[in-house]
Amino acid sequence: MEILKTFDDFEQSALAAIRAANTSELLEAARIEYMGQKNGRIRELQKLVGQATPDLKPQVGKRFNEVRTAVSDALDQQQLAVQAQVRKAAMDFDVTLPGELPRLGKLHPITQTIAQFRELMGRFGFMVTEGPELEDEHHNFQALNIPEDHPARDPLDNFYVACATVAAGTPVLLRSQTSTVQIRTMEKTKPPVRIVSLGRVYRPDAIDATHSCMFHQMEGLMVDRHVTMAQLKTVLSLFARSFLGPDVEIRFRPSFFPFTEPSVEVDMKWGNSWMEIGGAGMVDPNVFAAVGYDPSEVSGFAFGLGIERFCMKHYGVDDIRRFYENDVRFLSQF
Ligand code: PHE
Helix, strand or coil, X not given: CHHHHHHHHHHHHHHHHHXXXXXXXXXXHHHHHHHCCCCCCHHHHHHHHHHCCCCCHHHHHHHHHHHHHHHHHHHXXXXXXXXXXXXXXXXXXXXXXXXXCCCCCCCCHHHHHHHHHHHHHHHCCCEEECCCCEEEHHHHCHHHCCCCCCHHHCHHHCXXXXXXXXXXXXXXXXXXXCCHHHHHHHHHCCCCEEEEEEEEEECCCCCXXXXXXXXXXXXXXXXXXXXXXXXXXXXXXXXXXXHHCCCCCEEEEEEEECCEEEEEEEEEEXXXXXXXXXXXXXXXXXXXXXXXXXXXXXEEEEEEEEHHHHHHHHHCCCCHHHXXXXXXHHHCCC
């Protein structure tokens, strides 16, 4: 009989597909194809039962039920088999094999140094603050007593950022020094102030073993009544010795910065010669005036140190460029 043949074909192909389905995804696909509620092929068989003549109906109906039961039993069985296989695969590994160690990353040496600096200066009572790397001329120059015609403002010595300038409607540059944070701090805090700020600065310098166009500075600022140059020298010497050891030699050379008076340059003994590690001085009265402090009431010192250079001395690295080449063989030593 034609109908029964259709049933047989359905049963055979369904059972074959189910047995071949060795993952739960394949098994689910087979279930939907043959037994799916909406469009499963079983629906067509059901229609045939409906269309059968009354005399054939009992026989056809019985066969339909058999086929349906057989296929759904096969589905259940195969599902158990697939699950068992998954469980077995999960157990089936050799626990005595040596494990694979993940390669652990670590903090960049500069980041580690910054963390140590913060911690050290924290112990001297300096709070950590931060400022933006994109700055306006007011914070990078004007309030720091660097007038408009000063050579430090030369576009060739700074990274002016064209699109940011357009957006802000006023010149914007990558800060060339962290002294910007002195201004930002004093603008929003009343004295006394004792802060450090550590971060990136940018200068279009020729790149060599000790210069990079991006490097890190630690800015320090202390303002109170009767702050003296002696305190500045003490803090810097103590800091250098705490970080590099009691034998480190530091010297102060008279110098000039628009925002400090008097000013010094700070050098560190480097082999047989000296290396400049930063500048410092007593905050210029003009700077106090720019932030609304009364220069006859308060005095203060400020310093800016190059973090890379400390780091080079500390770890014995002779070329600043090594820090930024992302060579894992270099970086993993720290
Ligand atoms: N801002 C100076 C520089 O980048 C360093 C400095 C900071 C000097 C604070 C004096 C006081 O060279």
